[in-house]
Amino acid sequence: MRKKKKRSLMLMTLPGIFLICIFVIIPLINGVRISFYTWNGYGKVMKFVGLDNFKALFTDMRLPRITVNTLIYGFGSCLLENVLGLAAALFVAEKFRGRNGIRAILYMPIMISGFIMGKIMSYVFTLDNGVLNDLLAVFGTGPVYWMKNSWISSLIITVVNSWQYMGLCMLIYLAGLQNISSSYLDAAAIDGASGWQQFFKIKLPLLIPAITTCVITNLINSLKLYELVVGLTNGGPNRETMSLSQYIQVLYFDDEKAGYAAAAGIFLFLLIMVLSLPINRFLRSREVQL
Amino acid sequence: MNHKEKKSTKIIRFIICALIVLIYFMPIYLLGNVSVREATDFSSKLWPTQNPTLEKYITILTDPMVWKSFANTLLYAALEILFLIPTAAMGGYALSRSAGRLSNMIRTFNILVMMIPGTALLVGTYSLMVNLHLTNSIFGIALYGAGASMTGSMFFYTTFSTSIPTELDEAAELDGAGPVKTFFYVIMPLMKGITVTRVISVVIGCWNSYLMPLYLLTKSEKYTILLYVRKLFTNSVIQDVPLSFAAGAVMVIPIVVFYFVMQKYIVGGQIDSSVKG
Numbered sequence: 001m002r003k004k005k006k007r008s009l010m011l012m013t014l015p016g017i018f019l020i021c022i023f024v025i026i027p028l029i030n031g032v033r034i035s036f037y038t039w040n041g042y043g044k045v046m047k048f049v050g051l052d053n054f055k056a057l058f059t060d061m062r063l064p065r066i067t068v069n070t071l072i073y074g075f076g077s078c079l080l081e082n083v084l085g086l087a088a089a090l091f092v093a094e095k096f097r098g099r100n101g102i103r104a105i106l107y108m109p110i111m112i113s114g115f116i117m118g119k120i121m122s123y124v125f126t127l128d129n130g131v132l133n134d135l136l137a138v139f140g141t142g143p144v145y146w147m148k149n150s151w152i153s154s155l156i157i158t159v160v161n162s163w164q165y166m167g168l169c170m171l172i173y174l175a176g177l178q179n180i181s182s183s184y185l186d187a188a189a190i191d192g193a194s195g196w197q198q199f200f201k202i203k204l205p206l207l208i209p210a211i212t213t214c215v216i217t218n219l220i221n222s223l224k225l226y227e228l229v230v231g232l233t234n235g236g237p238n239r240e241t242m243s244l245s246q247y248i249q250v251l252y253f254d255d256e257k258a259g260y261a262a263a264a265g266i267f268l269f270l271l272i273m274v275l276s277l278p279i280n281r282f283l284r285s286r287e288v289q290l
Numbered sequence: 291m292n293h294k295e296k297k298s299t300k301i302i303r304f305i306i307c308a309l310i311v312l313i314y315f316m317p318i319y320l321l322g323n324v325s326v327r328e329a330t331d332f333s334s335k336l337w338p339t340q341n342p343t344l345e346k347y348i349t350i351l352t353d354p355m356v357w358k359s360f361a362n363t364l365l366y367a368a369l370e371i372l373f374l375i376p377t378a379a380m381g382g383y384a385l386s387r388s389a390g391r392l393s394n395m396i397r398t399f400n401i402l403v404m405m406i407p408g409t410a411l412l413v414g415t416y417s418l419m420v421n422l423h424l425t426n427s428i429f430g431i432a433l434y435g436a437g438a439s440m441t442g443s444m445f446f447y448t449t450f451s452t453s454i455p456t457e458l459d460e461a462a463e464l465d466g467a468g469p470v471k472t473f474f475y476v477i478m479p480l481m482k483g484i485t486v487t488r489v490i491s492v493v494i495g496c497w498n499s500y501l502m503p504l505y506l507l508t509k510s511e512k513y514t515i516l517l518y519v520r521k522l523f524t525n526s527v528i529q530d531v532p533l534s535f536a537a538g539a540v541m542v543i544p545i546v547v548f549y550f551v552m553q554k555y556i557v558g559g560q561i562d563s564s565v566k567g
Contacts, residue, residue, distance in 0.1 A: 009384040016381035016440050019373070023437025024403055027414030034413055041413075042420075091306065102307055104553045105314045111549045112317065113498040113516055118539050119523050120317045123324075123335055123531075131320065134336040150567045171557060216401070224407045227500050248409040254503065258413050265410025272405045280401070 034262040041258035053263035062239055062247070068272070070244045072154050073161065074223035074275070080162035081218045082211070084171025085148050090199075092170070093177050103174075107167030114164070118231015121160050125232075150240035153233055157241060165221070169214045176210030177203065203264040216276055223272050244268045303481060312567035318344050318542065325536035338473035346536035356540065358511060359518040362428055366503075371489055374443055377436070378488075379481060382447025383473050387459065400445040408438075408501050419506055434502060439495070443488060450484050451477065487555045494556075497545050515541050 030187050035053055037046045040152065057063060091104045107118065124131040125146040137151040147153050180203060226245035229235060235242035235250070242250070252261035324335050326342035333340070350356055393506025415434065462472040496514070501512050512536060513521070519541045522534040549556060 005469055006388075006461075009388055012384035012470060012473065013381040013444075015377040016444050019377065019433075019437040020403075020440045023415070023434050024406070024411070024441070027411045027418055028406060030414035030418060034417070041416075055544060094303075096300075096303060098307065102310060103557070104550060105310060105467075105559060108314060108546065108549060109317070111494060111498075111545050112542055113500065115500055115516065115520060116523075116542060117317060119534075119538070120320055124319070129332065129334060131334075131336045134334040217404075220404055224409070226409060245407055245409040248407075249352050249412060249501070252413055252416075258417075262410075262413040265407065265413060268407050269405065272407065273402075276405065 004176060031265055035266055036210055039194050039258040040256040041252055041261075043087040046230030049259070053259045054262060054267075057263050057267060062242075065240060066094075066242050066244055066247050069154050069241060070225075070268070070271070073158055073225040073229075073243055074219055076155070076158035077165070077222035077225070078215060078219040080158065081166045081169050081222075082214050084162060085214065086173050086207075088166065088184045089173035089177060092206040093174060098183045106170055109164040109283045110167050112164070115231040117160070117164055118228045121156075122232050123288050125156055147233070153241045157225075157229055157232055160232065161222060161225060164228070165218070169218065172214050173207065176207045177179055180206050208283065210251045212280065212287065215283060216280050219279065220272055223268075223275070244271070318539075318546065319540040321535050321542060324532055325539045327532050328531045329532055331532070335390065346511055346530075346533050347531060347540070350536050350540055355513070356515075356518060356537070359513045359515045362507075362512060363497060363514045363516075365428050366432050366435070367493045368495055369429060370435045371492050373433055373436035374439060374492060375485060375488060378440060378443035379447045379478065379485065380473055381440075382444045383451045383477055384469065385444065386451035387469070389458070400441045403441040411438075412501065412505065415502070416505055425506050426512050428507075428512065431506050432496075434506070434564045435492075435499065437503075439492075445479070446484075446488065450481060454480055475485060490552055490555055494545065494549075497541075 029230065032287060034046075036048060038049050038053070039046045082162070088106055092106070122128075127143060127145045127147070128218055130146070132146065136142070136144065146156060184202050184206075185198055188202055193201065224245050225243045226249070229241060229243050229246050233241045235246050239247070239250075248261050248264045248268065251257050251264060255261075268269065304517070320335055323339055325346055326344065327333075327339040328341075328343065328345070331339065419425050419430060419434065422430070424433070458468075458476055458480075459472050462476045467475065498516060500516060500520075503517055506521070507513060507517060510521075519534070519537045522530070522537045525534075
């Protein structure tokens with residue numbers, strides 16, 4: 001009887017595991033295989049070249065800048081989203097009229113496609129007729145050429161990305177704050193702890209599980225940043241604001257170097273793994289056991 | 291805390307709220323403001339349009355392709371829900387009732403799958419879909435979508451099922467029901483609430499999904515709404531900014547309205563899926 005039950009439980013997981021195998025595992029293996037070949041992405045001719053694609057990748061003149069961009073998007077957004085999200089969570093955790101409305105508004109930009117948001121924002125930051133410059137003109141300051149320097153463009157992408165997706169962190173922190181029993185805070189208040197002390201000594205340590213979730217999810221997602229870059233700068237000027245994700249797509253479909261794109265894909269996967277697994281382990285070890 | 295201090299915090303709070311509303315509605319305001327002007331109107335996008343016209347909306351809404359792309363998007367979402375939700379709920383429940391090590395493995399596996407960038411899978415997926423003859427097929431993209439978000443959803447249902455007491459299963463078992471029957475008659479009804487939030491998040495995901503549809507749905511009669519709008523934004527021959535903004539508004543406004551109506555489920559579901567894990 002027990003054995004039969006166990007078997008039917010296993011059978012119930014099969015449809016899901018089947019779909020995962022077809023659409024995640026097989027493409028991944030397929031991608032690794034293609035990275036050892038030169039291929040234009042659609043033709044019949046595939047030539048085995050061993051590790052040549054990887055050798056070419058690590059001598060690619062564009063790779064350092066694109067990797068640095070990816071790191072700026074990844075760590076910059078992760079930091080900003082967590083700080084903004086925590087601040088927003090503390091703000092809407094207070095009771096005031098219209099609090100639910102503000103909460104809903106702070107989460108709203110996530111509903112808007114990253115591509116469309118990028119397009120709108122590109123009109124905000126342009127030099128001529130840009131929305132931000134029109135606003136500055138009201139205060140009598142001259143137009144600023146926001147996108148002149150590609151490093152500044154990268155920072156703008158980071159800020160827009162953090163602003164758009166900060167609501168997710170806010171909700172996670174809000175749930176974390178709601179889980180903190182008010183008896184701890186009351187006891188601390190009786191002992192004379194100030195608001196800041198309560199935050200740093202009680203709330204923050206108890207929020208570490210929420211911090212783990214927020215940091216890891218946002219780090220992974222922002223290292224994969226793609227649509228917003230396409231919408232905002234399309235990687236330009238001269239591929240200088242590109243993220244690795246966009247570079248892979250350009251290599252595959254525009255430059256028709258499928259093998260090379262697959263190698264870049266594996267590089268990005270390994271980069272994400274090397275960066276996020278140790279951080280995940282570190283944060284988990286700091287979680288408070290009650 | 292004296293009365294005066296309270297008043298000043300109230301004022302500061304009000305100012306912050308007002309700023310939030312201004313900044314967060316700015317993109318939608320810009321979409322609306324630019325969409326009601328003529329293509330030849332190059333005045334500032336910030337200030338309200340002089341002589342607003344609905345001409346661009348009429349152009350968009352009388353284009354049969356926009357309705358076709360709305361229908362495609364809804365079909366895409368419906369099929370993905372059909373492929374994803376029952377499988378993930380059933381699998382997630384079964385995992386939660388198996389040995390603890392297995393669900394721990396799924397948790398680690400889930401993070402690993404999350405780390406695989408969509409673009410890295412692009413090369414492998416695209417050639418697979420070509421071989422399976424699933425390009426330019428809403429069915430194909432929905433099946434792909436279900437597979438790609440399976441680990442996340444399964445994990446979500448596993449953590450939720452863990453909070454359902456096993457006494458319920460045992461009672462059903464005593465009445466002679468096997469695990470499959472128990473799942474459909476006892477467990478599934480208990481998961482109604484979180485299933486609603488899952489369904490909503492699939493709809494939003496399909497509405498905004500970009501990368502795979504872009505390469506797998508290349509014929510314009512298979513376009514989703516985002517691909518339709520994208521085509522107008524990236525048209526390099528004729529730059530009609532108001533027309534693309536109108537198309538953007540036609541795409542963005544329904545989902546924002548849907549969000550505010552369904553807000554309770556979306557926000558609640560997000561909290562459930564992130565913290566309980």
